[in-house]
Amino acid sequence: MATDQTRYDAFVERVERLTYLQGASGVLSWDQQVMMPEGGTPARSRQLSTLSTMGHELLTNDEMAADLDALEADDSLVDPQQAVVREVRRQHDRAVRVPSDLVERTSRATSEALGVWEEAKAEDDFDLFAPKLEELIQLKRDYAEHVDPDADPYAVLFADYEPYLDLDTAERVLTRLREELVPLVDRIRESDVELAVDAFSGQFDTERQQAASRDALDTLGYDWDRGRLDVSSHPFTSGNQFDARVTTRFDESDPLGALTATVHEFGHAQYMLGLPDDHYGTPLGDDRDLTVHESQSRLWENHVGRTEEWWGLFLPTFTDHFPDVEATPRDAYEAANQVYEDNLIRVEADELTYHMHIVLRFEIERDLIAGDLDVSEVPQVWNDKMEEYLGVRPETDAEGCLQDIHWSHANFGYFPTYSLGSVLAAQLDSAVREDLDLSTQIRAGEFEPLREWLYEHVHRHGARYTTPELVEQATGEEYTADHFLDYVTEKYERLYDL
Template identity: 65%
Template sequence: MPATTDDATDAPQAYRELLEHYRRYSNLNKASGVLSWDQQVMMPEGGAPARSQQLSTLSGLQHELLTDEAVGDALEALADADLSDEQAAVVREIRREYERSDAVPQELVEEVTATASEAIEVWEGAKADSDFSQFAPTLEKLVELRREIAAHIDPDREPYAVLFEEYEPYLDLETAERVLTRLREELVPLIEDIGESDVTLPRAFDGGSYSTDAQESLSRDILDRLNYDWERGRLDTSSHPFTSGSQFDCRVTTRFLEDDPLSALTATIHEFGHAFYNLGLSQDHYGDPLGESRDLSVHESQSRLWENHVGRSQPFWELIGDDVRETFDVDADDETLYEAANVVYDDNLIRVDADELTYHMHIIVRFEIERDLVNGDLDVEDVPEVWNDKYEQYLGIRPENDAEGCLQDIHWSYGNFGYFPTYTLGSVMAAQLYAAAEDDLGDLDGDIRAGEFEALQEWLRENVHRHGARYTTDELVEVATGESYTADYFLEYVTEKYGQLYDL
């Protein structure tokens, strides 16, 4: 086990015992992650029944380790111990996980894991056939199981609020609602103004066909430019792009659409942001909370920062313009490519391909539906119709089938209810972090244009990554930016950027 910079040898015996238990739990958790990655990337189609049992067994062992009586005893012994700030943070994070896990029966944990593992294959088949009815019974079971978990953790609170804390324990659901409401109120008029603008941005890639080999080659070249560490990572394809791994091994996936190379490009950069965060976590603290990421809002801030503030910026398209023209044989200058990468689509049904503005309407739809599902205010069988109605209400478009509607995302097949708001919370945080980095570093546009990303990357390493889970989310934002968490920077950023693009 790597030595830690905050030496545990001077800590109480209970602290050392607590770390030993937690590190074993953490390693099982990471092993499960590798099996899950394999299931989505490499596993033969027939492997799901065995894989569900394997993951179920591992989840049971994880639960058993985390809720061991010795962990509870150690936490009790450390309640009033004299600990360093870092040690106190470790105890805080383990205590939070322990208390949530200890409230849930192990057999329920194993059942949820097995059901979710099997659900991935069911979802993929239902999406391929565009038939929600194939997935509905599995989704209903997952919703029921997650409600049970929420009831065990806190039966007196709204189930969805309890589940949301699994992904973002420190920015509460009221904060998420406040941010989502403000964005809906301020982005909808901006989107409407764009729709009424006389400016029509070019769609430089429309009508073309772009080979997956060419797209993969460009994706790898861009990961090279962004300093992705291939000795600790890899790029593969999956039905839904994702990132999996630790500071020693963090892998990204993307997907290629032959009629839309922008989809793979933005997805790859987005996943790079997740991987770059993981790879920047403390290696000395591998296996303890100081070597773990700070929950999903912060994780999404890293992916959205790289995808949008870097990957959709004008300097970035000036940097990669020649590569894009050569790879795809498109006749478009850098300005045209930049504009094409930032079209606000009034007809896009797919979240992962959405622009920066309408993206958050996609999130709001999912948030409202999954909250009603979990809280018992919406029946599973009614999801497709409600989904389509909300798309018409918020985006002015209506899906023609389930594949481009309520089956497009994989998250519910994992049983991940409460995950979606973190995308928007992270986008808001990304703008605040990028503004702070720009204040500290100066001309980031010039760095991006020159392909020099080291200064920004070092700033993120210093102000975000190295802290792991030492700080709560709001504390980390304050440490990194000097201000409390706010949506002001995001709204200023998109208003200025899209005001210029659409001559508002």
């Protein structure tokens, strides 16, 4: 039968209205983290909870359900249309099981929790945040129970961030990383090689760091007409293909931390800006969830921003801002890739020990959601696992269990996608280098070929394909950790002469 174009068009209009409403919530959330005065939380929490409830109602109303039923029965829909219906159906089926009042209470609680987390971190007082964390955990348990009472609640939450790679896949990848990276880190720590770790020691003015970060974004090709750089307590990117904003944070003693975070967020923003303009408002103009999103940021951060070619290109610009720095590109490369002994902070971690941070968080939040760990036990368990996995014990909760923003957003199930995305970044990098002389192009500051490759193979597809389908389309093979493990083994054995 012929496609009911009138119904499909009306359906798309509903989906677009939902997307625009969610986008408005995103801007308010960005403002809360970047510009809103400290006293604005009571009003902002009500604004966000109202928009969240309205979005939930748009997604779950009878008209949306009827459209989905009718369009799924229409066997003449073409592939892109089928993808739109598939993605909205997945969202609808999960959301329709969740009461609106639970959506509103969760939104308000997360908005309030953000300010409490920031205060608790500043005061180094986990007890300030603990009641909010308990509330958010219970709200997310209730949510998972409504979505699928027969499933592992943590698996339900994980599927909000990565719906097409299941939790078993995530656990297999994390287990493999733990089993293969820990021995590599041990070998590195036994090495007699001393890298140029002091190349960027000293104090670095944060305004100059921000100027250097802007220059890094210029070098990579950031579109300032559709983006901006701001400061936040935790680096993040927010927006869409018309407005993709990045934030970072600055530490006077760690200029490389801010710079790598900025390059990382550029990867997220570049993905957003590469999504199809003419499909904005539908899944065809939306990203393919967090594993793919994180692959873009980690590709730019690690496979571009941590290379010796990048430092050969960018070091002169950096030293324009900090002329007292006396370092060669090799020195900068070694400093940017050192494996730390005292690796406390995830966003400042090296490529290898980073994944032990993810394993730690994954295990803790999985036990919290399952009820196998009490909130009051989190600081002790966190510190114990940090000592076991990373060989270092936090002296404060601010540099321990309060360091990440995610739990204040109730983003339980998010953390595994960081490692999944890093693995995919290496797989994409391997495919890129079969087509491009990427090292030469980085050295010359020619980033357009890489941006075009990623657009052609990843960005332009939006959410048309599932994650496994997109990975196979882009790389010619199934999702695998092999490329990542080969990449880090070869790189760090050379660095540390193993």
